[in-house]
Amino acid sequence: MRRAPRAAGPHGDSGAVTAELAVLLPTVVVLLLVLLVVGSVGMTLLQVAGAARAGARAASLGEDAAAVTSAARRVAGDAAAVRTDGSDGWVTVLVSRGVGTGWLSFDVTGTSTAWVEQ
Numbered sequence: 001m002r003r004a005p006r007a008a009g010p011h012g013d014s015g016a017v018t019a020e021l022a023v024l025l026p027t028v029v030v031l032l033l034v035l036l037v038v039g040s041v042g043m044t045l046l047q048v049a050g051a052a053r054a055g056a057r058a059a060s061l062g063e064d065a066a067a068v069t070s071a072a073r074r075v076a077g078d079a080a081a082v083r084t085d086g087s088d089g090w091v092t093v094l095v096s097r098g099v100g101t102g103w104l105s106f107d108v109t110g111t112s113t114a115w116v117e118q
Contacts (some may be wrong), residue, residue: 004092010016016081017063025056035103037100037104040099040100041099041108044097044099044108045110047075047076047077047097047109048076048080048095048096048097048108048109048110049051049093049110049111049112050074050075050076051071051072051073051074051075051076051080051082051110052093052094052095052110052112053099053112054071054074054075054109055068055069055071055072055082055084055093055095055112056070056091056092056093056112056113056114057071057114058071058072059084059086059091059093059114059116060091060114060115060116060117061117062116062117062118065084068084068093069082070086072093072095072109076095076097077097079097079098080095080096080097080108081095081096081097082094082095086116089115089116089118090114090115090116091113091116092111092112092113094109094110094111095109095110095111095115096108096110103108
């Protein structure tokens with residue numbers, strides 16, 4: 001037994017899928033963008049933390065400021081800003097780098113402190 005096709009009348013659901021897609025597609029795109037930005041910020045955070053550790057290790061071995069900056073930038077990239085502070089036998093290396101572009105940009109910072117070996 002065959003059914004007759006439904007007529008698209010005032011109570012039909014013709015075009016419902018198109019309307020749902022039009023509502024959900026921007027939400028899915030925004031969600032994807034947020035996930036990509038969070039992933040990028042997370043990866044950059046790991047890089048600057050590793051760069052700060054590399055810089056602090058170089059400083060703890062008695063390297064000069066140029067070598068510490070070079071070691072940190074080797075890990076974090078050339079766009080990273082490196083600052084070194086030392087007092088009372090300890091050295092702290094702070095590495096920061098921007099991530100993102102335009103209105104969706106963040107500064108990510110990592111620090112590491114090490115004892116200076118004499």
